[in-house]
Amino acid sequence: MIEISNLTFDYPGHRALDEVSLTVQTGSVTALVGPNGAGKTTLMRCIAGLETPLSGSIQVGGMDVVEKPREVHRIMGYLSDFFGLYEDLTVAQCLEYAAASQGLPTQEIDTAIALTARRLDLSDRLQQTGGSLSRGLRQRLAIGQAIIHGPKMLLLDEPASGLDPEARASLATLFRQLQANGMTLLVSSHILAELDEYSTHMLSLRNGRVLENRALSGAQSAIASKRLRLSLALAESRLPTWLEQQVPVTLIKAEADFAEFDFQGDLSAQSALLGELVTAGFAVASFAEHKENLQHSYLQSVAVQPKGSQR
Helix, strand or coil, X not given: CEEEEEEEEEECCEEEEEEEEEEECCCCEEEEECCCCCCHHHHHHHHCCCCCCCEEEEEECCEECCCCHHHHHHCEEEECCCCCCCCCCEHHHHHHHHHHHCCCXXXXXXXXXXXXXXXXXXXXXXXXXXXXXXXXXHHHHHHHHHHCCCCCEEXXXXXXXXXXXXXXXXXXXHHHHHHHCCCEEEEECCCHHHHCCCXXXXXXXXXXXXXXXEECCCCCCCCCEEEEEEEECCCCCCHHHHHHCCCCEEEEEECCCEEEXXXXXXXXXXXXXXXXXXXXXXXXXXXXXXXXCHHHHHHHHHHCCCHHHCC
8 A cells, every 4th residue: 555665754953764664564554653853743744745755665555645635634644642623613513624634525524424424433523623622522523534535545644642442442343444444544553552452563663764564363364374373382393393294384383282273264163263272172271363462562662673774
């Protein structure tokens, strides 16, 4: 969905992005992480066509952002960290304005408002003014404005900032639903535990450079592959060899009493594999899906960064 090559962006006296190259996979939810000043917001603004880079290229959906910003905006939604709402307009009017500004045909706007309000649980708030809403509902309305035109790509900069735990959990559910409907999300946040709930990929920035950009193991992505962990009550030296012979299994590491592997298949296939393990005489103590911890992975990527790569 996004392809960036050698992107460089300078503020006066400061290089915010330093020859950044990366891709964002279609249908993914990518967690954009890094310390303050890493270049996260600048990267998002460049992708959204709101900043012009010094050099490099950005393509979204196969279109060059610098050359065709309006065309890119048709397939993109963007929620900035400090978003604004029209305080005196009703929720319905805010959504109508966003739809019209994105070029939706007049005859489709009412349907788009109803659908967006239903997705964001705002149907009973349509006649309330933006200024009367709680922080969580304002956040939902802002996201509604960003997605009302049915974008393929959604950029979110600190979307859960200032929200209570219940509102954050509700947002996580919404993001999973948007991904399930085929939308690609790039989400920047300092709250890594929150990103853990729905991210399929991690993009780590530091000092304007990419530290890491990869899929998270065990993430619920569009790829039907899961990371599983197996432990035995009794050690069996044949375990690694036995697992390597199973077609859906890609072994990551294995010992006589423990194994971790990627598995291609649904829950029924996992159940069948467990049954085969037991039938083969393995004393299975635990067999479960393993989802990578985003915070641990990010801290690990920072720890292994070569000192010479920092500016």
